[in-house]
Amino acid sequence: MIKAQQINYRHKEFHILNNVDVSLGFGEFLAIVGPNGAGKSSLLSVLANEVKSRQQILFKDKNITDWKITELSKHKAKFSQHNSNDIPLEVKDVVMMGRYPYFDAQPKEEDLQATDEMMHQTDVYHLKGREYNTLSGGEKQRVHLSRVLAQLKNEITQKLLFLDEPLNNLDVKHQYKALEIIKNFTQNENSAVVVLHDLNLAAQYADKILLMKSGKVAAYGTPEEVFTAENISEAYNFPCTICDHPITNNPMIIFG
Numbered sequence: 001m002i003k004a005q006q007i008n009y010r011h012k013e014f015h016i017l018n019n020v021d022v023s024l025g026f027g028e029f030l031a032i033v034g035p036n037g038a039g040k041s042s043l044l045s046v047l048a049n050e051v052k053s054r055q056q057i058l059f060k061d062k063n064i065t066d067w068k069i070t071e072l073s074k075h076k077a078k079f080s081q082h083n084s085n086d087i088p089l090e091v092k093d094v095v096m097m098g099r100y101p102y103f104d105a106q107p108k109e110e111d112l113q114a115t116d117e118m119m120h121q122t123d124v125y126h127l128k129g130r131e132y133n134t135l136s137g138g139e140k141q142r143v144h145l146s147r148v149l150a151q152l153k154n155e156i157t158q159k160l161l162f163l164d165e166p167l168n169n170l171d172v173k174h175q176y177k178a179l180e181i182i183k184n185f186t187q188n189e190n191s192a193v194v195v196l197h198d199l200n201l202a203a204q205y206a207d208k209i210l211l212m213k214s215g216k217v218a219a220y221g222t223p224e225e226v227f228t229a230e231n232i233s234e235a236y237n238f239p240c241t242i243c244d245h246p247i248t249n250n251p252m253i254i255f256g
């Protein structure tokens with residue numbers, strides 16, 4: 001799906017990303033984890049072609065910079081960490097922004113269907129007529145999840161979703177619901193790259209984990225391979241214990 005080797009990204013003299021390799025297969029859920037400032041959001045921005053790195057990023061075997069922007073936006077979408085708090089539109093119109101690549105002046109029936117379906121999935125349909133600016137933090141977050149899902153609602157196969165901390169502000173039910181939606185998205189050869197802070201949720205949902213520290217890859221592999229007490233306490237500079245989750249059997253991380 002996406003492949004990049006030796007990604008380097010600098011701001012002035014500060015080395016934000018240092019020789020980072022990423023390779024993501026079709027149908028994979030990759031979680032990027034690591035402490036604050038490790039470079040997770042920067043890596044996501046580079047992979048999504050929002051900021052330029054000198055290294056080539058191959059998306060579906062073609063250099064991502066060679067894709068036409070309108071075509072690319074039907075194959076990949078990105079949910080950003082910092083969505084605007086001030087959008088003077090109703091909720092349904094914010095979600096419709098995800099359909100802009102599909103119509104010129106007026107949304108078509110399929111655009112309305114896509115937005116309705118995604119608002120239902122993300123549990124914001126009852127808010128569709130509300131002013132976006134009056135929503136709570138978690139509700140706004142769900143509206144943007146709905147928007148990026150609506151953007152990728154089409155007949156194209158093997159699509160890619162980038163999500164930067166999609167669980168921020170969500171209550172526990174909506175955190176699990178969002179992860180289920182992302183997991184379901186990856187069932188049909190679609191892939192997702194998701195920045196997460198909750199390591200236990202990452203262990204439960206992700207196929208692969210990329211653990212970052214100081215702009216570098218500290219560890220990469222399955223949750224069982226990456227989530228060792230040594231890897232985690234070294235990356236976060238904080239003690240932890242690993243045990244088996246009593247229900248899922250995934251690694252369970254207990255800090256302190």
Ligand SMILES: Nc1ncnc2c1ncn2[C@@H]1O[C@H](COP(=O)(O)OP(=O)(O)OP(=O)(O)O)[C@@H](O)[C@H]1O
Nearest residue numbers: 011014016034035036037038039040041042043081
């Ligand atoms: N434009 C920039 N100018 C200067 N420094 C930057 C710039 N963008 C990012 N950085 C620095 O690069 C480092 C990585 O930032 P990034 O946002 O990628 O980290 P992160 O792992 O996503 O962190 P967090 O968990 O806090 O969201 C940070 O130290 C940040 O201050």
